[in-house]
Amino acid sequence: MTRTSRTCAAIAVVLLSLSGCSSDKDKEATTTAAASAPAATETGGSAATSASSATPETTASTEAATGDGGAGVVSGTPDPCQLLPTASVAAVLGDPPPAPKTSIEPEAPLNHRQCEWKVPSDDFTGKVIYLSITTTEGMKEGGAGGGSYTAKNLYDDTLVLYAAAVDVPGLGDGAFFTDTAMTDLNTLVGDALLDVSALNAGSDATPVTGDQLQTLMKAAIASL
Numbered sequence: 031m032t033r034t035s036r037t038c039a040a041i042a043v044v045l046l047s048l049s050g051c052s053s054d055k056d057k058e059a060t061t062t063a064a065a066s067a068p069a070a071t072e073t074g075g076s077a078a079t080s081a082s083s084a085t086p087e088t089t090a091s092t093e094a095a096t097g098d099g100g101a102g103v104v105s106g107t108p109d110p111c112q113l114l115p116t117a118s119v120a121a122v123l124g125d126p127p128p129a130p131k132t133s134i135e136p137e138a139p140l141n142h143r144q145c146e147w148k149v150p151s152d153d154f155t156g157k158v159i160y161l162s163i164t165t166t167e168g169m170k171e172g173g174a175g176g177g178s179y180t181a182k183n184l185y186d187d188t189l190v191l192y193a194a195a196v197d198v199p200g201l202g203d204g205a206f207f208t209d210t211a212m213t214d215l216n217t218l219v220g221d222a223l224l225d226v227s228a229l230n231a232g233s234d235a236t237p238v239t240g241d242q243l244q245t246l247m248k249a250a251i252a253s254l
Contacts, residue, residue, distance in 0.1 A: 104143070105136040106167035108222075108254065111145035114161055118249040119147050122228075122242050123157055134162065139175075141168030157238055158229045161250060166221035185218040201244065202251060212240030219251050226250065 102109030111130035119127040127147060134144035144162035166180045175183070182203075189195055189206055196212065198205035202224075205217040214227040226247050228238035 105138075105141040106169075106171040107136050107141045107143050107165050108163060109145070110143055110161040110163045110224075110250075113163070113224075113250040113253040114145075114147070114159075114246060115249055115253070118246055119159065122159060122238055122246065123147060123149055133160070136168060136172075138172035139169065140164055141172040143168075156231060157236075158231070159238070159246065160225075160227045160229070161246070162225045164223045181218060181221050181223045185216065185223050188216060188223075198244065201247065205247070207240060207243075212243070213238065215240070215243045215247055217247050217251070219254060222254060224250055 102112050109132075111132055114130070116127060119130075128149050130145050130147055132143070133146045134142060136143050142162060142164045144160060146161075147159045149156040149158070164181060164184060166182075169175070169179050169181075169184070170177045185204060192206070192208045194209040196207040196210060198207060198215065198217075202217040202219040205215065208214040208216065213229075214225065217224045217226075224247060226243050228243060230237050
């Protein structure tokens with residue numbers, strides 16, 4: 031299972047345990063979100079992309095909703111593709127960086143959203159960065175927990191799912207890596223839960239470090 035699908039599956043486990051989110055429709059929506067995570071074999075390696083790669087690739091629904099609020103808010107959740115500056119991504123994936131691409135659209139009950147930055151390659155080696163966001167307002171609009179579930183609730187319930195979680199002090203209102211590999215960083219910032227993770231495909235790819243993920247998280251927080 032990819033890093034992204036594990037994160038979505040963890041959220042699915044949390045939500046399916048909520049009495050206010052137990053309808054068949056809501057369970058189906060949560061399962062769909064988990065299943066929509068990209069496969070590891072789709073990752074790429076070469077940083078030789080055109081200068082136009084700085085333009086986000088978004089779906090029609092995201093484009094139509096841009097302007098509803100700050101950072102392309104849709105259903106109470108900002109667009110994660112707008113939260114990482116080009117320079118921050120370039121520092122990790124090379125310059126010019128790959129274009130951001132929406133990989134998970136908001137859907138009830140979470141209205142969870144995810145963006146990816148993938149270096150294209152013919153031999154499937156390289157790196158991918160994922161940034162996802164779930165907000166209290168988004169879950170309220172989606173009906174999670176009967177509309178009363180918060181980002182803090184989700185943070186706490188997600189943390190207990192990871193026995194090997196590594197605390198990251200001084201970042202947001204609480205932060206942890208899901209395990210000692212430090213390739214998946216969850217951070218609570220007010221009424222938003224951010225998750226930035228990295229996937230390395232191929233032995234020749236230089237791994238994204240925990241320090242780099244923390245730097246990306248700080249950049250995303252500054253853009254909220």
